[in-house]
Structure formats: structure tokens, C-alpha cells
Amino acid sequence: MSSEDPSKVDVLIIGAGPSGLMLATWMARLGIKTRIVDKRFDRINSGQADGLQSRTFEIFDSLGFGQDIWREANHMLEIRFWNPDEHRKLYRSDMIVDTVPGLSRFQQATLHQARVEEYLLTYIGKHSDLKVEYGVMPESLDIDTDNVESDGYPVSVTLRNLPSPSPESQASLDLDDSKIPNGLHRSNLTADTTDAMLQDAQATDGTHAAKIRAKYVVGCDGAHSWTRRQIGCVMEGDHSDFIWGVLDIIPITDFPDIRYRCAIHSASGSMMIIPRENKHVRLYIQVTEVDETGKPVDRFNITPSNLLDAANKILSPYKIDYKHCHWWTAYRIGQRVGSKFSAHDRVFLAGDAVHTHSPKAGQGMNISMHDTYNLGWKVASVVKGWANRSLLETYSTERQQIARELIEFDRKFSHLFSGRPAEHMMDKEGVDLKTFKQVFEKGNLFSSGCVVDYASSLIVTKPGPTKTTVGDGGIPLVGKQALAPNIPIGMRIPSHKILNQSDGRPWHLQELLPSNGQWRVIVFAGDLLDHAQSLRLSSLGIELGSPNSFLSRFRPKDNESSLSSFFELLTIHSSPRQKVDLLTLPEIFHPYSSEYGWDYDKVYVDDISYHEGHGQAYQNYGIDQRKGCVVIVRPDQYVSWIGELEDVADMNRLFESIFVSSTKLP
Ligand code: FAD
Incomplete structure (x- = not known):
């Protein structure tokens, strides 16, 4: 596909994370002339998301690799709750099933994002010659608004090849002093570097820019989305003061439930344990949001050893240590959703580019892929000349609704998770742990991805009052x-x-x-x-x-x-x-x-x-x-x-x- 005239493409995908790659699977399967670019120089090989929900496995199964990835992933069957007793001593207070039984053939499981991306890339390679063009980013985007309804290529994008990073600069980004890979430079605690990268590239001899024309462009370029800015989409919502750290380790511990998903509220803060494949465990650890002087915590003071110390305080009297830490990061909790998901149904946004939230409910990678799984067949059907362009409107209406529900759910969930446990019945500021468990149970239904319910449209003929007429x-x-x-x-x-x-x-x-x-x-x-x-x-x-x-x-x-x-x-x-x-x-x-x-x-x-x-x-x-x-x-x-x-x-x-x-x- 990309070997023909590269200056004209049916679909340009910006960003090759989970949402960009899921979109590319449809393009590959249905033979759409596509380019996919990413400003990274290679794929990620550790960190970021790891939770896979039931609906995501169903989608993978419909792509033909569901059983393989299901076998490889770590299955999470039960959630255990740990809370402080009246003497502030940590005890196991409850256990519930993880995925609501009967909802799906698949249950919630974990496998790290790099492996998920590999499965998608293998599928794309099997069905097409589409390859991710790494080290490439867009520097301008124009929509010919007079021709958005035409059959042509109304979106022009200039793509620039980035200068290869020196091995030293790459290492300094990815490794902390203890040589453990981290995701801090991509976290929301760090300023966006997109513009600086572009300016550096423009000032470097030997890089070149080429203009291409596309029928459709999809911004799958993550939380700092450049595409989002080009179409005037603003993120609505807030960041909170809650900061959480993430440690991916092989734990050495006497904590008895380390292979269960655990939600822990202790007198010293909150923590979530996510058991993973190959003996790994991910710890989400609450970090104090202000230092001793009351100033917001400096991200440079967050290190793997500080996070481990915090984990030990929360888990006390149990102890936890590691010899192997594969990745760590820290982030500030926030829930934000884009004001629009498309411009003229010619440029679309998907995934983290248009909704961000806390990662603990394991939604980011899933909902991002679900966005483009929804969009891909629609864009392909229109590009092929099979379907009317009005089909594309249903992407924004369907996925914006889900993003809003997600943000609402996450706001509630994160607040309950980050708050301190209530000390007595009249303690209105503390978190009532019964309410927390109820929200968790309800949240499991939502987060499975299986209860998504699209409103009436051209392609959904629900009974009841409808604004949409069909036929x-x-x-x-x-x-x-x-x-x-x-x-x-x-x-x-x-x-x-x-x-x-x-x-x-x-x-x-x-x-x-x-x-x-x-x-x-x-x-x-x-x-x-x-x-x-x-x-x-x-x-x-x-x-x-x-x-x-x-x-x-x-x-x-x-x-x-x-x-x-x-x-x-x-x-x-x-x-x-x-x-x-x-x-x-x-x-x-x-x-x-x-x-x-x-x-x-x-x-x-x-x-x-x-x-x-x-x-x-x-x-x-x-x-x-x-x-x-x-x-x-x-x-x-x-x-x-x-x-x-x-x-x-x-x-x-x-x-x-x-x-x-x-x-x-x-
Ligand atoms: P991304 O995975 O962010 O992919 C975006 C891609 O676009 C990247 O490859 C990026 O290089 C590329 N890109 C960005 N800008 C440009 C540009 N201008 N031009 C070209 N390419 C561009 N989720 C969890 O569930 N648990 C976690 O613990 C967790 N930790 C995370 C830690 C970090 C540091 C980050 C960044 C994310 C984390 N997430 C986590 C979120 C999860 O990874 C995302 O929700 C998921 O990857 C969203 O997929 P996406 O494809 O929409 O975006």
C-alpha cells in the first residue's frame, strides 16, 4: 500500500500506539491505502498500560489472535480489599469476583502494552505491506473546507523526518540514575515536548519535509496530541492534586495476596496491586501530593526507591522488596475529554488524544483501541465508496458518549481510591469503604467494555423516540x-x-x-x-x-x-x-x-x-x-x-x- 504514490493516501494515521495500530488493522484487512507515522524511533518495549478487558479479547478474537493473547496474558479472577481495622491495622476485609460472571467468554487479564502492540503489528503485516514509519511527525495540517464532501483528498499534511537521536540522548530520556527504564518523560508530570522536537528537527540539516494529501487523517497521537490542537479541540475537565507512582517489579514479599488484584486503603495511603504475566506485579502507589513545606511534590523527588518505601508503609506490617524492576513512572490524576472528536468528519481524534483519565481501572489502552475499532470499518467503507459519508458521523456520537461515561466513572473511582478511609460513621471527609466496594463492583461492569450501549442513529434502530430517520x-x-x-x-x-x-x-x-x-x-x-x-x-x-x-x-x-x-x-x-x-x-x-x-x-x-x-x-x-x-x-x-x-x-x-x-x- 505505502509503496505506491506516497504523496496521496486514503488514510493517514498519526501515532502508532494501541489506537493507531488498531485502526491500521482495519485498513490492512480491507485494503485501504494508508500511511502510519510515529515520532518515536522504535516501539515501546516496557511500561505503560497492561490491563485487557473482556470486550478487548472479544475484538482480538474477531481478528483471529484472541486465543493466543488470552493464553499468554495473566488472568485476574478475584479482587481482594484490604482496609485498616479500628486499631488502624491492615486486614483483608472482602473479596469479590473480578469480571461479572456470564458477561463474556473472556475475563479481565493483564499483558503489557508492548506485547499487545506486537500482536497488532503481526496482524497488519499478515494482511498488508503497511509499515509504521518511525521518526516522522507532522508539522502542518490544512483542511480544504470547500471540498470536504468531494471525492478528493481535502486534507494536506506536511510530514517531517526527525533526526535520529544520539544513543546518549535516548538513554538519558529512558533511564533513571539507577538505569531502570522509566516513563517519566512521557508522563503528564512532564511538559509536552512536541513543539521542541519539531523545532529541533526544522533546524537540523539533512531532515526533510514532504507534503502529502489524504482523504482522511486520524490523530492517534496520545495525551499531548498535536492533531488535537490543529482542529481546535480543547480538553475539558481537570487535573487533581493526586499523584500516583507505578512500579513494575518481580516482588519479594510476605504479603499473602500478591497474585490477586488488591485494592488497599491503609492508614498510610492507598495502593493497587495488579498481578501480571511472567511473575511480574504492577504496584500503583499513592504519593503524597505536597512535600513537608506544603508545596506540590517535585517529580524529580519521585524515584523507584521512594515508591518502594511508600509501598512498604502502606503494606506494613507486611514487607515488599525486589531485585528486578522493569519500569516505573508517576502521573497526576485527571479526567479530561475532548470538546470534539472530528473536524468535518475528515480529521478524527481517537484514544488518549481525546480522553485521559487515571490508569488504575485498566481502561486507557482498551477504550483507545475500541475507539478506532469503531472508526476503522466506517472509514474503510466510505473510502471504498461502499457507504455514504453520513456513516462517519456515528463515530463522534458513539465514542464521545463513551468517553464522557468513562470520565464520569473514573472521577468517582479515582476520588474514592485516593481518599483516606473514613475513621468513623460521622467522618464525612473520609472514604466510606462500603461505598468504595459498591463503586468497584459497578465499575467492573462498565470497565469490561461489554455494556457499551450506543444511542439511536443511522445504524442503531432502538425503539423509543428518535431524532434519526432511516430510509x-x-x-x-x-x-x-x-x-x-x-x-x-x-x-x-x-x-x-x-x-x-x-x-x-x-x-x-x-x-x-x-x-x-x-x-x-x-x-x-x-x-x-x-x-x-x-x-x-x-x-x-x-x-x-x-x-x-x-x-x-x-x-x-x-x-x-x-x-x-x-x-x-x-x-x-x-x-x-x-x-x-x-x-x-x-x-x-x-x-x-x-x-x-x-x-x-x-x-x-x-x-x-x-x-x-x-x-x-x-x-x-x-x-x-x-x-x-x-x-x-x-x-x-x-x-x-x-x-x-x-x-x-x-x-x-x-x-x-x-x-x-x-x-x-x-
Ligand atoms: P499512546 O499509547 O500514547 O500512543 C500515541 C503514539 O503517538 C505514541 O507512539 C507517540 O509516540 C505518538 N505520537 C505522539 N505525538 C505524535 C506526533 N506529534 N507525531 C507522530 N507521532 C506522535 N495506562 C494504563 O492502563 N496503566 C498504566 O500504568 C499506564 N501508564 C502510562 C504511562 C505513561 C508514561 C503513558 C504515556 C501512558 C500510560 N498509560 C497507562 C496509558 C496508556 O498507555 C494509554 O491509555 C494508551 O496507550 C492509549 O493509546 P493511544 O494509542 O491512544 O496513545
Whole structure:
């Protein structure tokens, strides 16, 4: 992709952290001409984020490497709370499950960011020749506002190659006096160096700048985002006075719960323990925000040994030490969200560039990747000329809502975590530890990423009042939620086990929804042994096969190789598997090709398996076992619409609003 004319690209990604790389996965998978640049000279190899949430694993699984990364990560199953007793002595006060059971096939786990980035880079390399251009940063960005709705390249960006740093200057940035890698120079306790880097580069002989034109630019350039400034986005919110240190160590300790996630409130401050892969443990340690004279603490006084001292005070009478410390940093807690997520739907912001918060709830890397997982398929569909540009508006509306919820959650969570424990019932300034536990429990649901609920839009047809109209005639299209009450429209489809009709193998429904850009039309066909129901399915097959249906009218152009169809039709019936033969179903549900014969991977059944029990999918989804329904799922697995088998006109209306007319067949 990047080997063609490099001065014109469909998509320019600024920043190759988790959000930039997740965006690049979509671009690689769907064959979009892309460049991705980063001002670093190499990838990170230690530090920063480590928490991976359930929804993130589901996304990884849809990209094909979920099981590998799940196996490699450290699984966190229980949270233990430690608090001071009435004599201010630390004791284990409670234990709760970490991830709410039944929410997902995956639970919260930890693996450091560098490994996560490696998985994403491997995926990108497998699907394209896209490579991160390190040591490159933008120095100007202009949007040709007269042409934002055109088919051209309305965004101009000048990219500058940075002079290679001397090994000494690099080492002085990354290593402290004790030669332990640290993230202090990138932390929010340190001033932004972006402009200084640029000025140095401009003043250095031998660096060069080149102007490129892009259809779309995405700023994934972290908390000090340069792109954010170019589009006039301001961060709203505050920094608090709370300072926290981070130590990544292999602990030597007599503290009994070191391999559990622990929330510790002691008389000497607060601490969180995050067990990680390869014997590592991350400690988040509260640092006094003011020194003895009452002045804000100087970041240069924060060192690994000071942090260890603080950890020992908090954990006392237990002791903790280490021989191996792999990384450390310190940061000031703040919750801020960008005033806008895009300019003209041509330049977008994602990840830390547009929301920052404390890292203890393990959200940063996850929500950042979720942003671009949301944006990627939309941008690709528009660049390809498949979808209308109005699809892009849904990025800002959907992700801004989530960012605000995140900031609200984190504000509450961090405040409770950083405050001192209440000493008695009337101590209103102290933190009530019961409230803390309740917020923690509720927070686990939010932080799993599985309860994200997008509002009504072009691609979410929730029941209830809506400002958005879908399809011709301006009549709102409303999905029939009551047909599948436990598949909420606007949320990602929950997963239950079903069996392949053709060989009896059990699959989780989500495993059948790889991230390949296709919309899924899932036909819950009901009881095929019921004659009337079987006729309903046949009629649906005839309607879907007609030249007027969306399946026939919206198709990738002939020379488009990355997708054979925008849609995949999956059928799940509720009759006993052994009483149904695949070939008795209408052909459209298990299509035939002269090259490969019948497609045996499109029809499934909700029945008992030999070795893995019964998924009870119909019952769990709340779908009538006899009558079924149809569920339309977006390429990112969020539920767009639900209706009856007869509602093909509504399905047509939904897709008429999304797909461009040029892809309509005559
Ligand atoms: P980033 O990971 O910040 O990636 C941004 C990328 O853009 C970087 O590679 C950067 O070099 C590049 N870039 C920036 N500006 C430019 C520019 N002008 N031109 C070109 N490239 C540019 N999260 C946790 O959950 N736990 C933690 O303990 C934790 N500690 C952290 C410590 C530090 C020092 C930092 C910086 C972050 C930490 N985080 C932590 C946050 C977590 O790493 C982020 O939430 C996550 O990485 C966000 O991903 P992102 O891709 O949006 O941004």
C-alpha cells in the first residue's frame, strides 16, 4: 500500500500506539491505502498500560489472535480489599469476583502494552505491506473546507523526518540514575515536548519535509496530541492534586495476596496491586501530593526507591522488596475529554488524544483501541465508496458518549481510591469503604467494555423516540426489540454456544463474526419442523433472493477483491439437529458454488452438544423458539436492527440509508 504514490493516501494515521495500530488493522484487512507515522524511533518495549478487558479479547478474537493473547496474558479472577481495622491495622476485609460472571467468554487479564502492540503489528503485516514509519511527525495540517464532501483528498499534511537521536540522548530520556527504564518523560508530570522536537528537527540539516494529501487523517497521537490542537479541540475537565507512582517489579514479599488484584486503603495511603504475566506485579502507589513545606511534590523527588518505601508503609506490617524492576513512572490524576472528536468528519481524534483519565481501572489502552475499532470499518467503507459519508458521523456520537461515561466513572473511582478511609460513621471527609466496594463492583461492569450501549442513529434502530430517520420518506426505522429482549439493539451481541448443523461442532456465536467488514444478517429461523414456520423461512429466502433485496442491490464492484459480499447470512434454528437436513433448507441459506459445492458453515442449531453442554441460545436471547426473528449485526458486532422474518422492506430501508447508490445494480 505505502509503496505506491506516497504523496496521496486514503488514510493517514498519526501515532502508532494501541489506537493507531488498531485502526491500521482495519485498513490492512480491507485494503485501504494508508500511511502510519510515529515520532518515536522504535516501539515501546516496557511500561505503560497492561490491563485487557473482556470486550478487548472479544475484538482480538474477531481478528483471529484472541486465543493466543488470552493464553499468554495473566488472568485476574478475584479482587481482594484490604482496609485498616479500628486499631488502624491492615486486614483483608472482602473479596469479590473480578469480571461479572456470564458477561463474556473472556475475563479481565493483564499483558503489557508492548506485547499487545506486537500482536497488532503481526496482524497488519499478515494482511498488508503497511509499515509504521518511525521518526516522522507532522508539522502542518490544512483542511480544504470547500471540498470536504468531494471525492478528493481535502486534507494536506506536511510530514517531517526527525533526526535520529544520539544513543546518549535516548538513554538519558529512558533511564533513571539507577538505569531502570522509566516513563517519566512521557508522563503528564512532564511538559509536552512536541513543539521542541519539531523545532529541533526544522533546524537540523539533512531532515526533510514532504507534503502529502489524504482523504482522511486520524490523530492517534496520545495525551499531548498535536492533531488535537490543529482542529481546535480543547480538553475539558481537570487535573487533581493526586499523584500516583507505578512500579513494575518481580516482588519479594510476605504479603499473602500478591497474585490477586488488591485494592488497599491503609492508614498510610492507598495502593493497587495488579498481578501480571511472567511473575511480574504492577504496584500503583499513592504519593503524597505536597512535600513537608506544603508545596506540590517535585517529580524529580519521585524515584523507584521512594515508591518502594511508600509501598512498604502502606503494606506494613507486611514487607515488599525486589531485585528486578522493569519500569516505573508517576502521573497526576485527571479526567479530561475532548470538546470534539472530528473536524468535518475528515480529521478524527481517537484514544488518549481525546480522553485521559487515571490508569488504575485498566481502561486507557482498551477504550483507545475500541475507539478506532469503531472508526476503522466506517472509514474503510466510505473510502471504498461502499457507504455514504453520513456513516462517519456515528463515530463522534458513539465514542464521545463513551468517553464522557468513562470520565464520569473514573472521577468517582479515582476520588474514592485516593481518599483516606473514613475513621468513623460521622467522618464525612473520609472514604466510606462500603461505598468504595459498591463503586468497584459497578465499575467492573462498565470497565469490561461489554455494556457499551450506543444511542439511536443511522445504524442503531432502538425503539423509543428518535431524532434519526432511516430510509426513504423520513419515517424512523425502529427495531422490534421485544422479539429478542436479551439482544439489546445498540450493544454488542452477547455470545452463546450453538452447533453447526452439518457436523455438530459447537461454536460460540461471536466466533462466527470475524472482523472482515461484513454485516451479519442472523436469521433465527425458529422450529423448522413446524410447517407454517418452514413456509415463513422459504418466503424470507425468496424475498432475500429477489433482485430488489439489499443482498442483490448492494454489492462490491466486480474488481473489489477484499469482500465478496457486504453481507453474510447466518441461520440458527431451534429444531433437533438430527431431525433436520441442511439440503432441505432453501439454497440462499447455504449457497452453492460450482467450485466449492454447498456452504456448510452458514446454518447452525440451538441444541445439545456431545461434549460442551447446551448453549440454550434461544432461551438466553429471549427469542420465541417456534417463530424466531432476524437480527442485523454491524461489522463491529453491535446490534443494528431486529425484526420479523417478513420485515424485508425494513431491512432494505436500513441498508438503503447506509450504502451508496452507485453500488446499486441496475
Ligand atoms: P499512546 O499509547 O500514547 O500512543 C500515541 C503514539 O503517538 C505514541 O507512539 C507517540 O509516540 C505518538 N505520537 C505522539 N505525538 C505524535 C506526533 N506529534 N507525531 C507522530 N507521532 C506522535 N495506562 C494504563 O492502563 N496503566 C498504566 O500504568 C499506564 N501508564 C502510562 C504511562 C505513561 C508514561 C503513558 C504515556 C501512558 C500510560 N498509560 C497507562 C496509558 C496508556 O498507555 C494509554 O491509555 C494508551 O496507550 C492509549 O493509546 P493511544 O494509542 O491512544 O496513545
